Every structure is written in C-alpha cells, then in structure tokens.
Amino acid sequence: MSTKIGSTDTGQTPPPEPRSDLSAEGLEETAQSLGQGATLIFRVAFQAVLGVIAYFGELVSLLGQAIVSLRGLRGVDLLRQMSIIGVDTVPIALLTVGFTGAVLALYSVGTLRTYGATGLVGGIVALSITRESGPILAGVMVAARAGSAMTAEIASMKVSEQIDALRSMGISPIEYLVVPRIVAAILMVPMLTLLADFAGVFGGGVFASYFGLPWSAYLNSVRQLMEPDASDITKGLVKTIFFGLLVALVGCRAGLRTEGGAVGVGNSTTRSVVLSIVLIFIANFVLSYLLFRNGLGN
Amino acid sequence: MMTMTREDNACGPTTPETSAKISIRDLHYSVDGFDILKGITLDIEPGEILCVMGLSGSGKSTLTRCIAGLIKPTQGELRIDGEDIVPMTETQLLRVRAKIGVVFQYAALFDSMNVFENIAFGIQRGPRRAENRRMPRRELARRVAELLRSVGLAGIERRMPAELSGGMRRRVGLARALATQPDIVLYDEPTSGLDPVTAASIDALILATRKEQCATSIVVSHDMGSIYRVADKIIMIYEGRIQAYGTPREIMETTDPIVRQFITGAVDGPIQVKK
Numbered sequence: 001m002s003t004k005i006g007s008t009d010t011g012q013t014p015p016p017e018p019r020s021d022l023s024a025e026g027l028e029e030t031a032q033s034l035g036q037g038a039t040l041i042f043r044v045a046f047q048a049v050l051g052v053i054a055y056f057g058e059l060v061s062l063l064g065q066a067i068v069s070l071r072g073l074r075g076v077d078l079l080r081q082m083s084i085i086g087v088d089t090v091p092i093a094l095l096t097v098g099f100t101g102a103v104l105a106l107y108s109v110g111t112l113r114t115y116g117a118t119g120l121v122g123g124i125v126a127l128s129i130t131r132e133s134g135p136i137l138a139g140v141m142v143a144a145r146a147g148s149a150m151t152a153e154i155a156s157m158k159v160s161e162q163i164d165a166l167r168s169m170g171i172s173p174i175e176y177l178v179v180p181r182i183v184a185a186i187l188m189v190p191m192l193t194l195l196a197d198f199a200g201v202f203g204g205g206v207f208a209s210y211f212g213l214p215w216s217a218y219l220n221s222v223r224q225l226m227e228p229d230a231s232d233i234t235k236g237l238v239k240t241i242f243f244g245l246l247v248a249l250v251g252c253r254a255g256l257r258t259e260g261g262a263v264g265v266g267n268s269t270t271r272s273v274v275l276s277i278v279l280i281f282i283a284n285f286v287l288s289y290l291l292f293r294n295g296l297g298n
Numbered sequence: 299m300m301t302m303t304r305e306d307n308a309c310g311p312t313t314p315e316t317s318a319k320i321s322i323r324d325l326h327y328s329v330d331g332f333d334i335l336k337g338i339t340l341d342i343e344p345g346e347i348l349c350v351m352g353l354s355g356s357g358k359s360t361l362t363r364c365i366a367g368l369i370k371p372t373q374g375e376l377r378i379d380g381e382d383i384v385p386m387t388e389t390q391l392l393r394v395r396a397k398i399g400v401v402f403q404y405a406a407l408f409d410s411m412n413v414f415e416n417i418a419f420g421i422q423r424g425p426r427r428a429e430n431r432r433m434p435r436r437e438l439a440r441r442v443a444e445l446l447r448s449v450g451l452a453g454i455e456r457r458m459p460a461e462l463s464g465g466m467r468r469r470v471g472l473a474r475a476l477a478t479q480p481d482i483v484l485y486d487e488p489t490s491g492l493d494p495v496t497a498a499s500i501d502a503l504i505l506a507t508r509k510e511q512c513a514t515s516i517v518v519s520h521d522m523g524s525i526y527r528v529a530d531k532i533i534m535i536y537e538g539r540i541q542a543y544g545t546p547r548e549i550m551e552t553t554d555p556i557v558r559q560f561i562t563g564a565v566d567g568p569i570q571v572k573k
Contacts, residue, residue: 153410161406164368168400169420169478170392176423 059249062174062256066182069175077180085146085181085244086188090195093141097196100133101125101203108204109211118208122218123225125204127232130197131292135236136284138193139243142185143276147251150181151272154255155265163256173256182248189244190237197233235291242287243280250276317380319344319482319514320365325374327360334360335371336538342531347508347515349529351522351560353569356535358518359403362484365516366400367391378482396424399475399513403486405467407459413470414455417442420478445473448510449503465496472503476511483507485517489524501527522561526550534560536569 108121154177157163163173205218226232254272258264318341327335334357342348350358363369364376367383376384383394407416418438421430439455446452449469459467468488475483485504489497501524507513519525525532525546532549534542534557542549542557549557559567 157408160404160409161402162408164363165400165402165406165408165474167368167392168366168395168398169474170395170424171420172388172392 058253062178062249062253063182063245065174066179069172069179070183072172072175073179073183077176078183081180081184082188084149085142085184085248086192089138089142089145089188089192092145093138093192093196094199096141097129097134097137098199098203100137101129101200101205102207104128104133104200105204105207105211109208109213118213119217119221120225121208121213122201122205122221124221125208126201126222126226129200129204130226130232130236132236132284132288134197134200135193135239135243136280138189138196139240139247139280139284140277142189142192142244143247143251143273143280146185147247147276148269148273150248150251151255151258151269152265154252155258155268158256158258159261159264178248178252178256181252182245185244185248186241187244189240189247193237193240194233197236238291239284239287242283246279246283247276250279318342318377319346319379320516321375321377321380322365323375323377325361325364325376326372327357327364327369328372334538335364337374338535338538338540340533340540340543342514342516344514345508345512346530347504347517347528349517349519349525349532350535351519351525351532352535352541353560353571354520357538358535359486361535362400362486362516362518365482366398366484367395368400396426396478397481399478399480399483401468401471401475401483401485401488403488403490405459405471407462407467407470407474409459411459412455413446413451413457413459413462414439414442416459416470417445417474417477420474424478426478441477442473445477446470448476448506449473450499465492465500468492468500469503472500472507476507476513479511481513483513483515485515485519487518487520489519489521494523497521497524498527500524504528536560 104125105121108124109118112118112120112124154163157166157177163177166173166176201222205215208218209215251272254268254275258268260267320340320342322338322340325335325338326333338357338361350361352358360369364371365378367386371384374384375382378394378397381394383391386394407413408419411419418441421427421433421438421441424430442455443452446454449472451466451469451473454462454466454470459470462470472485472488483504488500488504492500504515504517505528508515515528517525517528529546532542532544532546533540534549536556542552542554544552549561552558555568558564559569565571
C-alpha cells in the first residue's frame with residue numbers, strides 16, 4: 001500500500017494554519033483591541049471619578065442648603081433628633097466601647113506582664129480608647145442605628161409623597177428634616193463619645209483588676225500616659241464632630257434621593273449605612289493624621 | 299347628613315376678559331428623554347372646578363405636580379395669578395405654594411403625627427407661620443376641630459393615620475390641604491379605590507370647598523361619575539396633549555372617537571392599551 005506524500009486524504013482535518021500575530025495585520029488588530037480595552041477602562045474610571053465628585057458635590061450642596069436654612073431650626077425638632085441620635089444610642093455605644101476597653105486590657109495585661117510593665121496597661125487602654133476606638137465605634141454605632149433610622153424615615157416619607165406634601169404646604173424639607181438631624185448629630189456624637197470613652201476605660205479597668213492589677217495602679221497609668229491637658233480626649237472628640245456631620249449628610253441625602261417604594265427604602269438604607277461607615281474610616285485616617293501627627297516624632 | 303348640590307361657579311366673573319387664575323402656555327415636561335407633557339395650553343378661571351381625565355400614564359398627575367410647583371416643566375409658561383412659576387427657585391416657590399393646597403392620591407399624611415398635628419402643621423409651620431405664631435392653642439384646636447367637622451370627621455384629633463380607613467385618610471388630607479385657606483386646591487385621584495358612597499361624600503366636599511372658599515379646583519380622576527358630578531370644565535389628556543376640552547355636557551356629547559372610547563370604557567377603538 002502506498003501513501004501519497006502530502007495527501008490530505010487521511011480522514012482527519014488538517015491543523016489550522018498558525019496565526020502569525022507578528023504580521024502587520026495581526027499587530028494592528030491587537031493594537032486596536034488593546035486600544036479599545038484601554039478606552040473602556042479609562043471611560044469606566046473616568047465615570048467613577050465623576051460619580052464620586054458629583055456625590056461629594058451633592059453632600060456639600062446639601063450642607064450649604066442646611067446652613068442657609070439654619071434660622072428656621074426649631075428647638076422641639078432638635079430635641080427630638082438629639083434624643084434619637086444621642087440618648088437612644090447610649091446603651092449600644094457604652095456596651096461596644098466598654099467591651100473594646102476590656103479586650104484591650106486583655107491583650108495589654110498578657111503582653112506587658114512578660115516584660116514586667118503591667119503598670120502601663122491603664123495608659124495604653126485609655127490612649128487607644130480616647131484617640132481611636134471610642135470615637136470610631138461611637139461614629140459607627142450612630143451610623144448603624146441613627147443613620148439608618150434617618151434614611152429609612154426620610155426615604156419612607158419620600159416614597160409615600162410626604163416630602164411632596166411638606167413642599168406643597170410651603171415647608172422646606174431641608175429646614176424641617178435635614179437641619180435638625182445635622183445639628184443634633186454634630187452635638188450628640190461627641191457627647192456620646194465622651195461617655196463611651198469613660199465606658200471603655202472603665203471596661204479595661206474592670207478586666208485589669210480581674211487579673212490582679214490594682215485600680216490605683218491602673219488609674220495612675222492612665223494619668224501618666226495621657227496628655228495633662230486632656231488633648232487626647234478633645235482631639236478624639238473633634239473627630240466625632242465630622243463623623244456626626246458625615247452620618248447626617250449621607251443619611252439625609254440617601255433618604256431624599258430614594259425612589260421606588262419599599263425596595264428603594266431598603267436599598268437606600270443599606271447604602272447609606274455602608275457608605276457612612278466607609279467614610280467614617282476614611283475621615284478617621286485623615287483627621288487622625290492631621291490631629292496626632294505631632295506625636296509621630298517627625 | 300351630607301347633601302350634594304351641583305352649583306355653577308359663582309366665585310368670580312367668567313367673561314373672556316377675566317384674567318385666568320391659572321394660565322398655562324405650551325407646557326412641556328420630559329424626564330430621561332421621555333416626553334410626558336407635549337405642549338399643554340389651558341386657562342382656568344377663578345373658582346372653576348376643572349377635572350382632568352385620561353389614561354394611566356397620560357400625564358394628568360404630572361400636570362398637577364407642575365401646577366403645584368413640585369416639578370419643574372422643561373418648557374413653557376405656567377402663570378398663577380399672573381406670575382410665571384416656571385423660572386422660580388425652590389425658595390420662591392415655597393411662597394407661591396402658600397396659595398395652593400394639594401390632596402394627594404393616598405393622602406400622604408405624616409404618619410409620625412396624629413390627625414390634629416397633621417392639620418395644625420401647615421398652620422404652624424407654613425409660609426404664614428409668622429402671623430400664626432401667636433395663635434393661642436385653644437384657637438388652633440378650634441380651627442382644627444372646625445376643619446374636621448367640615449369633612450365629617452369631628453372628634454378624631456388624637457387618632458393616628460394608621461388607625462384611619464382610606465376614605466377617612468383622604469378626608470383628613472383634604473382638611474389638611476384646606477387648613478391654610480388656599481386659593482387653589484389640587485386633588486390627585488381623590489376617589490380612586492373608595493366605595494361609591496365614600497366617593498360621593500368626597501365629591502360633595504369638593505363642591506362645598508368651592509362654595510365656601512371660592513377655591514379654584516383641579517381634580518384628576520378616572521371616575522366618570524365623579525367627574526360629571528363636580529366639573530365645570532373637563533379636559534382629557536391623551537399622549538401628553540389635550541385631546542378634548544369642554545363642559546361635562548360637551549364631553550358627554552362629543553363625537554371624538556378617543557374621548558368616546560375613554561368615557562364608555564370600550565376595549566375596541568383608537569386607544570390601544572399596551573400589553
């Protein structure tokens with residue numbers, strides 16, 4: 001049996017000609033698709049950046065409108081919001097920061113005992129709580145509890161035409177809904193944080209004393225390590241003014257922009273809480289750097 | 299017992315020389331590139347009750363929301379007492395809205411407030427708050443009680459909106475809209491979803507409001523019985539334009555196939571319902 005050389009009559013499909021990407025045509029095609037991909041990425045990134053700028057623009061605009069409407073603020077509305085944002089959030093803030101203080105004491109006692117430096121426990125706990133954990137946890141608790149309530153309430157009012165009813169009665173929703181919430185948040189989050197700071201330091205003290213560290217030694221350490229002018233506490237509280245402002249602005253803006261019934265209310269509330277918490281962490285970094293950078297030794 | 303008597307508009311001259319309470323010229327409204335109103339031109343005289351009818355999504359509620367200043371038309375002119383509200387800012391509109399009361403489709407009562415607070419809210423917080431600030435609590439309570447009596451709901455001041463039936467909510471909504479003594483009252487489907495007796499009682503209130511307050515009224519409705527009972531004039535909006543305008547009798551006798559199909563509720567005809 002003879003076989004013809006070069007015959008394709010083998011019953012199998014011949015392998016395709018390997019494509020040469022080095023040909024001018026192939027290179028042009030690759031460059032073209034790369035170019036299209038880059039354009040797409042650039043466009044998406046550009047739109048995302050524009051979206052972020054527009055979002056912050058809206059927050060600033062809302063703040064501006066609220067400042068202009070400050071004159072219309074009523075004591076009764078402010079007190080109601082101070083109660084919701086501040087008083088009602090006290091238990092969860094005290095619990096979370098109190099237990100955080102206890103956990104800090106747990107780590108500190110364990111580690112510092114090895115080096116015979118348990119006398120530093122109180123100071124370490126107090127510094128961590130007043131500078132960082134107290135403000136951020138209080139901010140997060142306000143975002144989770146009061147921020148979500150703000151968004152849900154305003155969003156429900158929006159989808160059930162209550163905001164339109166307000167406007168139709170000649171009442172500004174910014175004056176009636178936004179201003180009291182912003183002012184209450186700015187006032188109450190620092191107060192809440194101050195209470196939470198005490199709870200955190202107390203929680204640490206209880207745990208430290210459980211492990212045999214006397215209360216007097218714990219409190220002495222607090223006094224020694226903290227700034228004598230209480231600037232650790234006040235700087236922490238300054239941060240929370242911005243956290244309160246962020247939670248109120250994000251919460252109110254999300255509520256006012258809600259569309260689409262019950263699903264819209266749910267989506268707005270979730271988005272507002274997540275965004276508030278993320279923004280609190282970003283703001284915390286920036287503010288901590290600005291307020292505490294002198295202690296970095298540079 | 300509430301009786302309903304249809305009376306002609308006796309609130310102002312209705313000659314062609316009269317300046318209209320509301321004057322609309324070539325009004326357009328678009329959202330996301332979709333044209334909802336495509337050039338509405340209309341005059342509404344003082345004290346007139348104008349009923350706006352049309353298919354769902356034809357632009358009826360959009361027109362009333364434009365008149366209330368709740369949304370901004372994209373083009374055209376909308377004058378209330380001779381003042382064009384289209385170019386106004388939100389702050390300027392708050393002043394104009396003092397003349398307007400809106401009865402929303404589902405009442406839009408403030409659910410965190412009881413009936414008394416809902417009605418008193420506009421008096422205490424509205425644009426006339428400066429003059430009402432010194433109003434004694436007893437006077438405020440008397441006014442609220444009077445408004446509730448006028449809508450047939452005396453003595454429910456302490457009830458919360460969630461405790462009220464649909465018809466009661468609409469009537470509280472009407473009392474709230476009338477609390478600020480508006481010149482213009484806009485009713486967005488005030489009888490939809492109500493039983494015929496309650497719907498008729500709402501119609502009677504619309505007529506009584508015109509008679510007692512000489513309010514110019516715009517009633518958006520699908521309910522032909524209700525429209526014939528209350529309207530001085532009727533317009534039908536179809537695909538964003540005014541398809542028909544006339545008195546109830548003229549509308550009843552029209553030969554326009556679109557209007558005829560709408561008022562008879564026939565399935566077959568020039569109006570094709572999107573499936």
